[in-house]
Amino acid sequence: MLLPDLSSLSDFEPLESDLRQLRYVLHGCPELAFEETQTAALVASRLSEYGYAVETGIAGTGVVGTLRLGTGTRSIGIRADMDALPIEELNTFDHKSRFPGKMHACGHDGHTAMLLGAARHLAKRQRFDGTLHLIFQPAEERGFDSGAKRMVEQGLFTRFPCDAVFAMHNHPGRAAGTFMFRKGAFMAAGDRVFIKIVGKGGHAARPHLANDPIVAAGSIVMGLQTIVSRNMDPAKPAVVTIGKIAGGSAPNVIPGEVELSISVRSFDEEIRGLLRERITKLVHAQADSFGVVAEIDYVEGYPVVTNTAAETDLAIQVARELVGEANVTENMDPLMGSEDFAYMLQECPGTFLRIGNGPLEGGKTLHSATYDFNDENLIVGSAFWSRLVERYLQV
Template identity: 65%
Template structure:
């Protein structure tokens, strides 16, 4: 970069706002679930090729990687956006609402993809950097294990498209659009899934003494599990154990043979993760045994903790301050109990996962909600941010 060159600012992307809205609304209207992002991936690849990027398709199933080089710099950077939707019936009433009933972009991945496409166009236009940029358009963030990030990594993402650091973003309901949130170290929780099957002895509801009622056992297990965080976890350490589902029986006069509980477990360290697993398993099995039943525990460790590296987080926050001002940057955001498969990428490369406000108050509908919609005000802001981040990173 020359002494007279400058970095991208918000004004440089202002004229792109309308076209970015058009792209985002098209993706929103045609949502695709995890590992089914065929149309979305095709659109991404088409746009990248039109703008002069080298495109590689089919990484991790439907993943797309765009590569652009400029100058003679040897450093490289990776930026990631997720593409998948959720199995939710949309209730926004927007003119661009989902055209496929039962599928909806209820987490803003349509916006994440569009912001990165906006940066791709600007980077190709200006090429005010020296080095290599890889854009990772990832499938199946919502899938759970195995996720799109895992599959892309397993298929050689960082060997084939190496980067010195990797960055990702997620929208953040509850904060105004254009506000950036950062946190060094642990930021988002590990998320594990547990299925507990209570095996009892079924029979007639009028003769309960001849049965081992799994419904009663399940109720006891639910109450016992409330003590895991309350009495086994250090109060200064965040953790969550939620029983989200309990299924048993089909008729009021039949005591069933079994009952099934499904849990979501969140934590922020390997030690805490191990403690929760041990106590949940012990409590379920001992409670069941005390009633003469059996508890079979299937414990699936999901996404790990999102751990942001210090230097890359500080750098990313510095770029945000330059772009939107100190007043629109939260440098030490609160811990978030949600999970994110970008954590797998951060296990392989230094980097940071940041958040951008999606609206506050009535405009800040929570994600995974049928009334949610990504805030279009963020499209040019996010595109400008990614562009400037690349320019700054590859000028160092």
């Protein structure tokens, strides 16, 4: 079978200005998890305009656009996330957030714009044979009960069957327009632990009449540092980070309770279970030794992002054709961050990839108040999605 004339970067040059303006609109009206009503309405309107059959209200604000061409039986899904973060934007450019305390600090505005650019191009070009599902997902940033999880639970792949599903995230610190891949486990499972140490408050001058939860919390913090170093196989990555400790109101008062918040990352289900077991036992044992009580809320977050080999190989091939082998990293190091696209990959073969967003200078890191998606990626990302669809659903 001869390959069709596949989409290229030059095909998208006439769309560059429109894609940039679309992203600026999205960036200016950021919406938090499961609140993406304006964004969803814009996406649905554009997809309808391009000729897609549109379903809305999936997982609340999720949107799926479907385009069927020819008689092919294969189907492909492409996912973009839509939500923003509760961050006050410090950028001063014209397209900065118009909503106080909300910001597209992770580049989801760019993800949505790239997929809409591909949607427009593919509908106009009509050079594939099969079914295309474009999945615009809410609430990737939620950290639990996420948009991907809800969409899957509400029958995403039953209603919109896919033979493979793909997603992309921008990656600061790598050159814009470059692509990064990894087969197998790519991003970590991310769990969170909320601990309340309940003691007995009292006067700072009379500690013997109190049960000091701060001292107990300090011992717990130090004990947790041994979980990975002395309990985990050194060849299997894991991270336990205490991100928050809060308690007390004055230097002369022993408080009644202290709260700890912990982030737990891992790539292996056995290690993940062991982390939970050891953290729980250690916290209770330490608390008991100080005569205080530990209340633990252990919240399992996103699973490991696991990319399937065949779909990753295809995506690598498409990226090489589009931007050249020198701009493609085939075997990127695993990332300790988490991503709820993992729930979709548990149900359907596919791959999650990264696209470089440029240098880190000037605080341009994900989730920072000065972050902004790199517009150079709009054409590259749109062209990649288009070419991937055309190669997967070859005429």
